[in-house]
Amino acid sequence: MKDTQPSSAPVIEARDLNLTFETADGPIHALRDVNLTVGRGDFVSFIGPSGCGKTTFLRVIADLEQPSSGEIEVNGMTPDAARRARAYGYVFQAAGLYPWRTIAGNVKLPLEIMGYSRAEQEKRVAQVLELVELSGFEKKFPWQLSGGMQQRASIARALAFDAELLLMDEPFGALDEIVRDRLNEELLRLWARTQKTICFVTHSIPEAVYLSTRIVVMSPRPGRITDVIESPLPRERPLDIRDTPEFIEVAHRVREGLREGHGDD
Amino acid sequence: MRQSFFPVLTVVAVIVALWYAACVPMNGQWARDQAQRAGVELSFGELVADTLSQQRPRLPAPHQVAVELWNSTIVEEATGRRGLWNTGSLSNRSLIYHGWITLSATLLGFAIGTGLGIVLAIGIVHNRAMDQSVMPWAIASQTIPILAIAPMIIVVMNAIGITGLIPKAIISAYLSFFPVVVGMVKGLRAPDGMQLDLLKTYNATRAETFAKLRWPSSMPYLFASLKVGIAAAIVGAIVAELPTGAVAGLGARLLSGSYYGQTIQIWSALFAAAILAASLVALIGLAQRITLGRMGMDR
Numbered sequence: 001m002k003d004t005q006p007s008s009a010p011v012i013e014a015r016d017l018n019l020t021f022e023t024a025d026g027p028i029h030a031l032r033d034v035n036l037t038v039g040r041g042d043f044v045s046f047i048g049p050s051g052c053g054k055t056t057f058l059r060v061i062a063d064l065e066q067p068s069s070g071e072i073e074v075n076g077m078t079p080d081a082a083r084r085a086r087a088y089g090y091v092f093q094a095a096g097l098y099p100w101r102t103i104a105g106n107v108k109l110p111l112e113i114m115g116y117s118r119a120e121q122e123k124r125v126a127q128v129l130e131l132v133e134l135s136g137f138e139k140k141f142p143w144q145l146s147g148g149m150q151q152r153a154s155i156a157r158a159l160a161f162d163a164e165l166l167l168m169d170e171p172f173g174a175l176d177e178i179v180r181d182r183l184n185e186e187l188l189r190l191w192a193r194t195q196k197t198i199c200f201v202t203h204s205i206p207e208a209v210y211l212s213t214r215i216v217v218m219s220p221r222p223g224r225i226t227d228v229i230e231s232p233l234p235r236e237r238p239l240d241i242r243d244t245p246e247f248i249e250v251a252h253r254v255r256e257g258l259r260e261g262h263g264d265d
Numbered sequence: 266m267r268q269s270f271f272p273v274l275t276v277v278a279v280i281v282a283l284w285y286a287a288c289v290p291m292n293g294q295w296a297r298d299q300a301q302r303a304g305v306e307l308s309f310g311e312l313v314a315d316t317l318s319q320q321r322p323r324l325p326a327p328h329q330v331a332v333e334l335w336n337s338t339i340v341e342e343a344t345g346r347r348g349l350w351n352t353g354s355l356s357n358r359s360l361i362y363h364g365w366i367t368l369s370a371t372l373l374g375f376a377i378g379t380g381l382g383i384v385l386a387i388g389i390v391h392n393r394a395m396d397q398s399v400m401p402w403a404i405a406s407q408t409i410p411i412l413a414i415a416p417m418i419i420v421v422m423n424a425i426g427i428t429g430l431i432p433k434a435i436i437s438a439y440l441s442f443f444p445v446v447v448g449m450v451k452g453l454r455a456p457d458g459m460q461l462d463l464l465k466t467y468n469a470t471r472a473e474t475f476a477k478l479r480w481p482s483s484m485p486y487l488f489a490s491l492k493v494g495i496a497a498a499i500v501g502a503i504v505a506e507l508p509t510g511a512v513a514g515l516g517a518r519l520l521s522g523s524y525y526g527q528t529i530q531i532w533s534a535l536f537a538a539a540i541l542a543a544s545l546v547a548l549i550g551l552a553q554r555i556t557l558g559r560m561g562m563d564r
Contacts, residue, residue, distance in 0.1 A: 064462050083468055090466045092459050100481045100560035109477065113467045141561035 009076070011165055011197045012038040012061055017070035019056060019223075029222030030056040031067070036216065036225065038199065040164075043191055045200045045208035046216045047254060048261065053223020054201045054216075058167050061199065062090050075164070086114060088165040089158030093173050095150035097142040097157075103129070104138035107157045114161055128156040131190060148179040152186070159194065166198045172207070181239060184210055188237055205258075209233075209251045210242060217254055219261020227257035281327050285317070291324040292316035325529045333533040334360065357513065360537045366514040367502050368541060370430055374437020375498040379491065381438065382445025389446070390453040390479070391471065400450075407443050411436065411501065416508040433514075437501035441494040448490030452483025484560065488553035495545045503538060515541075 019031040031053045038044050046054035059065040060072060063079035074082035082088065089110075097106045104125050111121045129135050132152040142150055151171055158166060172180045184207060191198055202208050208215050209231065217227040232246055241247055289312070296315040300307045307315070317326040325333075341359040342349040348356045355362035385403070388395040415436050422432040456478050464474050506516025515538045522531035 062466055064465065083466060086468060088466070090463065092463065094459060096459050096463055098478070098481065100484075100562055102561070110467045113464070113469045113473050113477070143561075 009040060010037045010073075011040050011042070012036065012072070012074055012199070014057075014060075014072045015070055017057075017060065017072055018068045019053070019060060019065060020068045031060070032222035032224045034070070034223075034225055036228070038197060038214075040197055041195055043198045043200065043211055043213045044216060045202055045212035045214070046218060047202055047205065047208045048218030048223075048258065049203070049220055051220035051223070052218040052261070053220070054218050055169055056223065057218075058169050058199060058201050062088060062167055086110075086161060087163055088167050089161065089163040091151075091155055091158045091166070091168040091171045093170045095142070095147075095154040097150055097153055099142055102139050102141055103134060103145070103153050106142070106153060107160050110157060110161050116161075124160050128159045129153075131159065131193070132156045133186065146179075148175050148183060151175065151183065155187075155190075159190075159196075164197060166196050168198065168200045170201050170203070173203070180204075180207070185239055187211065192235065205251050205254050206242060209247060209254060210237065210239075215250070215254055217257035217261065219258070224261075226261040227253075229253055229257070284324075284327050288322070288324050288326045289313055289316045292319055292322045295319065295323070321526050322528055325532050329529050330532045330536060333529045334536055337530075337533060338537075360515075360518070360533065363513055363515050363518050363534070364537050364541055367499070367506065367516065367538070370433035370502040370505065370514070371437055371495070371499045371541075371545070373430060373434035374439075374501060375441050375495050377434060378438035378441030378494060378498060379445050382442040382490070382494070383449055383487075385442070385446045386449030386453055387475075389450050391475075400446075403443060403446050406439070411440060411504050412508075414439070415501075415505050419505065419508065433502050433505040436505040437498040440501040441498040444493035444497065445487075445490045448486045448493075449483055452486025452490075453479045455479075455482045455486065481560065484556060485562065488549060488556070491549050491553075492546050495549060496542050499538065499542045499545065 014034050014036045017031055017034040018029070021028045021030055034053075034057060046057060048054050056065055060067050061074055061079060063083040072079060075085070075087045077085065077087070097103075098109070101109065107125045107128060108121050111124060116124065125138070126135070129138065132155055134149065134152055134156060137145065137149070137153075142153070145153065155168075155171065172183050175183065187198075188211060200208075200211060213231050213235070215227075215229040215231065216225055217229065218224065219226045229250060231250055233241060233250070293312060293316055296307065296312055296319070299315075316322070318329070322329070337358065337360045341356050342361060344350065345356045345358060347358065355365065357363075385395075385399055389399055390396070418436055418439075419432045422428070422435070453475075460478060461474070464478060469477070503514070503516040503519070506514040507520055515534050518534035518537075519531055522528070522534060
């Protein structure tokens, strides 16, 4: 838990992963020869332009897409088995809260499906809402909350059932920068408290550098990994770390990686 | 509600005024013929007064329809020899009695049609074979004129010994299931890919996906369909009463009115049907407001 190197038992291990979508205009190589290991407790960001396969890779981990070839293990299992074992929580770009459920009701949704007892549901809802600083909003309906608060509720929903792994697909992409900064800070605090492994898709360089222990730079056509950067930044990160030379250095390297991958366009 | 009060009132006033105005030319010929036969000359005032108070006008005046409606409901039941007050049962000359006959067939047919529509929609959404095979038949069923198929249903049902309420309810159901199927298929498919993916990450079963996502998502669509469905159901029940020589029901009143040239009776039966339909649609609207309100979806 104290270093940024992949520890003994990897949470995610991908070997020579390929995924090709057959379309009317011919095959699209969404992922080509992806090799990646994510260790327990890592915060890994995937960054790259649209079409680079970062979301596709996250969906492969979640068993929402099937790879065409290669191997991937999640918690030592196939993605399908991991999904059935409810090994991960997934946060989508939109909060996707049910408008007919209150905030507490929305957080309860996975717990109901997974068969937790009533008392346990109540306990966990209170716990995770406190974690995302939404205590007191239990009885509100989603439309009564701001966009940022809705996204926090959706994070609470993904945390409610104690999955070790949190997969986040541009969760703050639709929010303005001020709200995004705050949620980034909160997410780091939450990560420190819960010690989860987080895979985080983004297209914002500062966000990726600020949050991650490792940054995976990807490029499109075909979607592939061009660089994996181990962040030298400490785990404890106040917002103004973004003005330090180390931060700027990492951000520069990410930008270089993105430019290389983009080469011809 | 309050904002729409005056516009609605204005429109009603305009319609009533046009209606009165139309009565004079429509019924004027008869009044002039009568006057000529009697050898008297009608002034314009007398002509107008006559056209608005004939026994069997081509177009009854609004107040004649209103009076007939009043007489054949409240007055008949309160004072009529066969009325509710004197006999303890509804009079067969009152529109309340005939309205109830039609209403009972409508409600039964609506219940059958709604149930069938929902079951078919669930099948279409969950079963590929049904998805590809049921809809064309459902659409084809609605292209057959109901007037053509209603007597067939009555005759066939009669041959196997089923008469009365059930055949009428089936014709009612035949018309009302369709909007429910169409609306509910759309409603049950309303959840987008992301919401379905979310439930997949929870490893939810199809039944759980249905109960927790598809069914609640479809509620606004269901109520919209029900409003169309209930109106279709009442049309079905009235049409079912026409070809059978039924002696009771709003359809029977329309029919006997047209046999005997009782235009006022026809119009009051028409209005009774319209009032009935409007009340039923309003009731569903109320149920919609309450349900969606409790679901927090009534913004």
